[in-house]
Amino acid sequence: MPYRHFSNKEIADILYEMAALYEMAGVEFKPRAYERAAQNIESMKDEVHDVYAEGGEKALDAIPGVGKGMASHIKELFTRGHFKEYEALRKKMPVDILGLTAVEGIGAKTVKTLWQKLKIRDLNALERAAKEGKLSKLPGFGRKSEEKIAKGIAFLRSAGGRRTLGSVFSYVKKLEGEIRQFPEVEKISVAGSIRRWKETIGDIDILVTSRKPEKVMERFCAMREVGHVFGTGPTKTNVRLKSGIDADIRVIPEESWGAALCYFTGSKSHNIELRKIAIRRGLKLNEYGLFKGARRVAGKTEEEIYKALGLSYIEPELREMTGEIDAARKKTLPKLIGYNDVRGDLQVQTNWTDGSVGIKEMAEAAEREGLEYIVITDHTRGLAMTGGLDEKGILRQMKEIESLNRSYGKAGKKFSILTGTEVNIRKDGTLDIADDVLRKLDVVGAAVHSHFTLSKNEQTKRVIRAIENPNVDIIFHLTGRIINRREGIAVDIDEVIRAAKRTGTILEINAYPDRLDIKDEYVRKCVAAGVLMSIDSDAHSPEHFSLLQFGIAQARRGWAEKKDIINTLPVQKMLARLKGR
Numbered sequence: 410m411p412y413r414h415f416s417n418k419e420i421a422d423i424l425y426e427m428a429a430l431y432e433m434a435g436v437e438f439k440p441r442a443y444e445r446a447a448q449n450i451e452s453m454k455d456e457v458h459d460v461y462a463e464g465g466e467k468a469l470d471a472i473p474g475v476g477k478g479m480a481s482h483i484k485e486l487f488t489r490g491h492f493k494e495y496e497a498l499r500k501k502m503p504v505d506i507l508g509l510t511a512v513e514g515i516g517a518k519t520v521k522t523l524w525q526k527l528k529i530r531d532l533n534a535l536e537r538a539a540k541e542g543k544l545s546k547l548p549g550f551g552r553k554s555e556e557k558i559a560k561g562i563a564f565l566r567s568a569g570g571r572r573t574l575g576s577v578f579s580y581v582k583k584l585e586g587e588i589r590q591f592p593e594v595e596k597i598s599v600a601g602s603i604r605r606w607k608e609t610i611g612d613i614d615i616l617v618t619s620r621k622p623e624k625v626m627e628r629f630c631a632m633r634e635v636g637h638v639f640g641t642g643p644t645k646t647n648v649r650l651k652s653g654i655d656a657d658i659r660v661i662p663e664e665s666w667g668a669a670l671c672y673f674t675g676s677k678s679h680n681i682e683l684r685k686i687a688i689r690r691g692l693k694l695n696e697y698g699l700f701k702g703a704r705r706v707a708g709k710t711e712e713e714i715y716k717a718l719g720l721s722y723i724e725p726e727l728r729e730m731t732g733e734i735d736a737a738r739k740k741t742l743p744k745l746i747g748y749n750d751v752r753g754d755l756q757v758q759t760n761w762t763d764g765s766v767g768i769k770e771m772a773e774a775a776e777r778e779g780l781e782y783i784v785i786t787d788h789t790r791g792l793a794m795t796g797g798l799d800e801k802g803i804l805r806q807m808k809e810i811e812s813l814n815r816s817y818g819k820a821g822k823k824f825s826i827l828t829g830t831e832v833n834i835r836k837d838g839t840l841d842i843a844d845d846v847l848r849k850l851d852v853v854g855a856a857v858h859s860h861f862t863l864s865k866n867e868q869t870k871r872v873i874r875a876i877e878n879p880n881v882d883i884i885f886h887l888t889g890r891i892i893n894r895r896e897g898i899a900v901d902i903d904e905v906i907r908a909a910k911r912t913g914t915i916l917e918i919n920a921y922p923d924r925l926d927i928k929d930e931y932v933r934k935c936v937a938a939g940v941l942m943s944i945d946s947d948a949h950s951p952e953h954f955s956l957l958q959f960g961i962a963q964a965r966r967g968w969a970e971k972k973d974i975i976n977t978l979p980v981q982k983m984l985a986r987l988k989g990r
């Protein structure tokens with residue numbers, strides 16, 4: 410096959426597949442390396458293709474996580490459309506690996522067994538085998554694991570192919586940037602669920618104004634990223650992008666910009682309510698404007714539409730019909746935390762455990778991102794696969810942090826690195842690090858990483874026991890859910906929030922795009938109860954600090970203000986608000 414363009418998503422998928430193939434082949438180290446490279450490529454702003462076109466194989470090599478071997482594979486992909494090692498591995502294992510491993514509880518090793526013993530190639534075959542009770546007869550499987558797999562498949566199907574916002578965000582920004590460059594485009598905005606910063610998105614909705622709509626559509630359809638055009642006309646075009654995502658673009662008349670933005674931002678139920686309000690006032694609202702008879706009374710901006718309906722302006726993140734319209738009428742909407750309000754990051758991993766680089770590099774990256782402090786929170790020993798630290802390891806790490814801070818002090822730097830940990834909550838709610846060491850740390854986060862299927866009652870007790878430990882400042886990613894993949898633990902959220910309030914424990918909003926844990930609904934409960942939250946990136950590599958924006962969006966969708974989030978405070982004030990100080 411000759412040269413072909415591969416999008417970042419396509420490359421990442423191939424690398425993920427390679428990771429699984431190597432794992433099945435029993436190769437050491439490579440699986441993790443390929444996975445890491447895939448993650449980095451997925452979240453890159455630039456196209457790997459352009460990086461290669463401009464800087465050759467050397468530039469590929471410079472992408473974080475991509476080494477010489479991988480760089481040459483990617484080059485081969487661009488120049489020949491495939492690469493040998495991948496083809497060879499695929500031949501041995503001709504199965505839909507990504508489809509199968511997307512099921513909770515199925516890893517590469519299981520895929521191998523399923524193929525070797527039952528010739529299962531894809532999700533449908535797996536579903537059939539589970540129904541027929543064939544899985545439970547495999548060595549190492551039982552009734553329970555069969556049921557778990559059946560549940561996992563059902564969960565996956567119900568998610569219906571929606572993608573996390575974080576996995577498409579930089580891709581969408583890039584697309585938007587390219588369209589903005591069309592000479593005929595005047596205004597441009599992304600609308601729909603992306604503008605509302607939903608956790609997952611179905612498609613990409615783009616609005617533009619232009620005096621030459623045909624030309625805009627022609628250029629759009631000719632974009633390199635467009636795979637298939639479903640339909641095109643002067644006002645509306647629908648395409649499927651090469652990444653597999655659908656996109657709609659609409660050209661809007663200048664005087665209707667605000668009305669269209671409002672209409673196509675949604676949500677649908679929010680729009681329907683706005684229209685009812687208009688009708689009650691003897692007006693008519695549609696995507697062209699707000700009308701009194703034939704006269705347009707508003708439409709150029711969203712602000713003037715809300716105003717004409719007797720409402721204060723409602724931020725897109727709140728347009729979900731969960732009380733925002735009432736609050737806008739009564740002028741009691743919250744003043745949401747802003748995207749620049751977070752000053753520090755309270756959950757950061759390094760290469761002391763499963764992060765990609767050292768403490769210093771992470772601190773430098775955080776500083777570049779505009780942060781004033783970070784807490785180093787490597788995993789603890791209960792998470793053996795990450796090389797979790799024991800007490801001695803934590804004490805050694807504290808020394809290194811101390812010396813880094815000293816050198817920062819000497820250099821007159823304002824940035825602070827705080828000591829901390831992501832201590833593992835055991836099945837019974839006790840922690841896997843001794844209290845006298847936890848007490849020495851600046852910030853202690855505790856998290857559940859195992860025993861996800863205990864009953865609600867047991868999980869609630871377990872988490873509350875951790876909350877009641879005077880050394881635990883924060884509960885990290887409370888439910889442990891992974892969007893599209895794993896349901897979180899069952900907890901009585903109201904009881905947990907009461908315990909957090911009583912003890913002064915913070916609940917984290919984890920910004921990692923497939924976690925976003927706690928979810929918006931719970932954020933709102935915390936706001937109502939006066940429980941402080943933190944917004945953390947859970948960074949495992951330097952680029953991850955930019956993920957904070959998704960956590961901030963989550964906080965906004967939960968109606969949180971700046972005062973509700975502890976790490977909007979400067980470092981000393983933040984520390985002073987922690988439990989037991």
Ligand code: DGT
Pocket residue numbers: 600601602603607609610611612613614672673674675676677680681
């Ligand atoms: P998605 O794409 O599933 O993540 O969710 P949205 O909210 O982006 O939905 P989408 O793409 O179907 O439509 C974009 C917006 O257009 C939607 O949020 C509200 C508006 N819209 C679409 N269809 C209707 C409709 O039938 N009635 C009203 N009032 N608004 C609609």
Ligand code: CA
Pocket residue numbers: 600601602603611612613614
């Ligand atoms: Ca949409």
Ligand code: CA
Pocket residue numbers: 601612613614657
């Ligand atoms: Ca759409």
Ligand code: ZN
Pocket residue numbers: 758763764788795949
């Ligand atoms: Zn980790």
